[in-house]
Amino acid sequence: MSVRFSTAADVVADATRAGVQEYLAARLAGDTGRLVALFAERVDWMLAANPTVPWIRPRSTAVECGEQFKDIMKYTVPEDARASVDTLLVDGTDAVLMGQLSGTVRATGKSFEGPFALRLTFENGRITRHHLYENSLSIAEACAT
Numbered sequence: 101m102s103v104r105f106s107t108a109a110d111v112v113a114d115a116t117r118a119g120v121q122e123y124l125a126a127r128l129a130g131d132t133g134r135l136v137a138l139f140a141e142r143v144d145w146m147l148a149a150n151p152t153v154p155w156i157r158p159r160s161t162a163v164e165c166g167e168q169f170k171d172i173m174k175y176t177v178p179e180d181a182r183a184s185v186d187t188l189l190v191d192g193t194d195a196v197l198m199g200q201l202s203g204t205v206r207a208t209g210k211s212f213e214g215p216f217a218l219r220l221t222f223e224n225g226r227i228t229r230h231h232l233y234e235n236s237l238s239i240a241e242a243c244a245t
């Protein structure tokens with residue numbers, strides 16, 4: 101029988117994994133209140149500026165970050181939204197999720213798809229960094245009329 105002892109690093113990584121699972125559950129449920137509660141008051145938010153995509157804009161507060169979900173639902177067709185995570189890497193307070201996403205823009209009826217990578221940092225159980233890398237060209241083309 102082997103016994104494994106948790107180190108401080110294990111505890112931190114486990115808390116980060118739990119935070120990621122809570123974030124994904126809140127997104128899947130469309131629970132903006134839960135999302136707002138997961139974000140720190142001030143967030144290092146990064147998503148490449150794209151003036152043709154109405155839900156891509158600077159955000160820095162918990163409320164603004166949580167409301168991104170409402171913006172996405174407003175501008176896209178919820179029934180067509182798809183996201184899959186095929187990789188989750190955790191190193192201390194940082195997590196990187198990689199996968200595929202797709203959707204349809206409500207105003208144009210055009211679809212978009214492509215890979216994404218999301219870097220989240222959790223401090224004291226709250227998201228302090230949210231950096232999203234996605235196929236912004238596909239999304240911009242789907243928004244163009």
